[in-house]
Amino acid sequence: MKLFVGVDLGGTNIKAGIVDIDTGKVIYSQSVPTLAREGPDAVMARMAELVLAAVQASEQECSQVKGLGITAPGRLDLEKGQTLFLPNLPGNWPNVPLRDTLIRKTGLPTVLINDARAITYGEWQFGAGRGVDTMACFTLGTGVGGGLVVNGSLHLGIGGTAGELGHMVIDFNGPRCGCGNRGCLEAYASGPAIAAMGVKAVLQGRTSMIGQLVSYDLNKITPEVLAEAAKRGDSEAKSIFELTGMYLGIAIGNVAIAVTPMKVVLAGGVAAAGELLLEPIRRALKSRDSLVDVSKVEIVTASLGNNAGVLGAASWAANLLG
Numbered sequence: 664m665k666l667f668v669g670v671d672l673g674g675t676n677i678k679a680g681i682v683d684i685d686t687g688k689v690i691y692s693q694s695v696p697t698l699a700r701e702g703p704d705a706v707m708a709r710m711a712e713l714v715l716a717a718v719q720a721s722e723q724e725c726s727q728v729k730g731l732g733i734t735a736p737g738r739l740d741l742e743k744g745q746t747l748f749l750p751n752l753p754g755n756w757p758n759v760p761l762r763d764t765l766i767r768k769t770g771l772p773t774v775l776i777n778d779a780r781a782i783t784y785g786e787w788q789f790g791a792g793r794g795v796d797t798m799a800c801f802t803l804g805t806g807v808g809g810g811l812v813v814n815g816s817l818h819l820g821i822g823g824t825a826g827e828l829g830h831m832v833i834d835f836n837g838p839r840c841g842c843g844n845r846g847c848l849e850a851y852a853s854g855p856a857i858a859a860m861g862v863k864a865v866l867q868g869r870t871s872m873i874g875q876l877v878s879y880d881l882n883k884i885t886p887e888v889l890a891e892a893a894k895r896g897d898s899e900a901k902s903i904f905e906l907t908g909m910y911l912g913i914a915i916g917n918v919a920i921a922v923t924p925m926k927v928v929l930a931g932g933v934a935a936a937g938e939l940l941l942e943p944i945r946r947a948l949k950s951r952d953s954l955v956d957v958s959k960v961e962i963v964t965a966s967l968g969n970n971a972g973v974l975g976a977a978s979w980a981a982n983l984l985g
Contacts, residue, residue, distance in 0.1 A: 666690070666723060667984075668714055668731045668771065669977030671778065674699060674751035677710055679717040680973035681728070684981045687789035689970050691721035699752045703759045706752075711768035731771040732980030733761065734781040734972045741823045744775055750841075751805075776979045778802075778972055780826055782965070783810025784817050784982075785975030786928050790967040795925040799918045800965075801828055801911070803933035806841065807849040813922055817979070829853070833913045851910040854933050857886045857903060864899045871899035890936040904939040911940065912947020915962065919948065919955045930965035937964060 665684040670677065680692035695713050699706055710733070718725055737749035737756070744762025748755050765773045776784070783792075783800035792798040796815045802808040807829025811818040818825050829849040830842050837846025850856060861884040865874040873892050877883035892900035915927050934940065941962055948957045967974055 664727075665981065666728045667977040667980045668717065668728055669781075669973035669975065669980070670710060670714060670731065670733045671781070671972035671976065672706075672710065672733060672735045673697060673778075674736065677706075677713055678969075678973055679710075679713045680970065680977065681717055681721045681723060682974055682977035684978055687974060687978075689973060690723070691717055692970070692973060693717045693720065697752075702754065703746075703756055703761075707759075707761065707764045708768065711765055714765070714769050714771070725770065728771060730980040730984040731765060731769060731773040732781070732976030732978070733765065733773060733775050734778040734976045735761065735775060736778045739775050739777055739823055741775060741819070744773070746775075772980075772984050774980050774983050776976060777808075777810075777823060779808025780810040780817060780819070780823070781975030781979060782808075782930050782967075782971040783812065783826065783928075783975065784979050785967055785971040785973075786930065786965050787812045787817075788978045789974055790971065791928045791963045791965050792926050797922060797924045798926045798928060799828065799915070799922065799924040800826075800928045800930060801914070801934075802931045803852060803929060804854055804931035807847075807853050811918075811922060811924075817982075828914065828918065831914050831917055833910060833917075848910060848914045852907050852914075852933070854886050854931075857889060857907055857933060858884050860903045860906070861889045861900070864903070869899050872897050873900060886933050886936065890939060893936075893939050901939070904936060905943045907933075908940045908943025909947045912944045913951065915944060915960075916948050916951045916957075919952055919957060919960055923955055924960060927960060927962045928965050929962070930971060934964045 678694040681690045738747040746756040746759045779802045786792045798812040809828030810826035830847045834846035840847035840850045889900045
């Protein structure tokens with residue numbers, strides 16, 4: 664066995680997994696609350712404790728573990744091993760020496776990678792993207808992230824920022840995005856954007872079961888609620904996914920023109936809608952791309968679930984550390 668640890672740092676929880684890189688099997692995993700308001704030093708100490716506890720609980724010797732990969736949700740300096748801007752953590756973590764701190768506290772060689780890029784790499788190595796040499800991944804959740812594998816390599820670009828597919832502009836007159844730009848895909852296809860369309864449908868009094876499913880508590884309207892309504896035949900919910908699929912199809916069409924991926928993988932909670940999204944995406948892609956044979960671009964949902972980040976981080980560490 665070739666063992667690496669993957670750690671997924673999130674705003675709510677930290678998850679660590681011991682991964683057999685040869686098989687892609689997560690031998691053991693464990694998570695703890697991030698408690699991010701305690702600050703970076705406390706969180707990094709908790710991460711190190713979690714890593715060592717996971718190694719011990721998995722009944723592996725530290726000497727058998729070859730390295731540690733950490734995902735973080737935001738901008739990173741991969742060369743210096745520092746976080747630059749983590750928008751979902753209090754204080755945003757500017758210039759925090761995450762890599763060197765974890766090396767010191769765990770004794771393990773450590774590398775960093777953006778969370779969406781880790782999911783991309785994990786799905787390519789062990790999941791829905793396995794077996795192709797060029798792949799795009801869209802992570803659809805609170806925001807929209809992504810990543811690209813081009814000719815058998817994770818494409819990082821300048822400073823590791825390549826693959827921010829959620830911030831492609833699909834309408835230059837569109838609504839303001841959290842990144843400060845206008846008309847980004849994220850402003851149309853993120854979980855909150857989809858939920859907001861459901862809220863609007865209820866507030867406008869349209870004929871729909873969306874409100875009934877949440878007892879008219881608008882705060883409880885989520886993409887999952889809308890998917891349930893759509894599966895029950897609700898026309899308003901169906902139209903929301905049709906519109907979201909069209910926006911995603913436009914973005915995927917742009918990627919298809921640029922890098923012609925053999926597979927496009929949709930990950931994250933929103934992707935659980937499945938064919939409600941996939942079918943309108945395929946139609947939009949077919950109607951808009953005439954320069955690429957889009958019939959050869961396979962659009963699928965991710966297969967690794969909650970282990971994607973851990974698997975991606977661990978396999979990225981294996982890729983860099985050997």
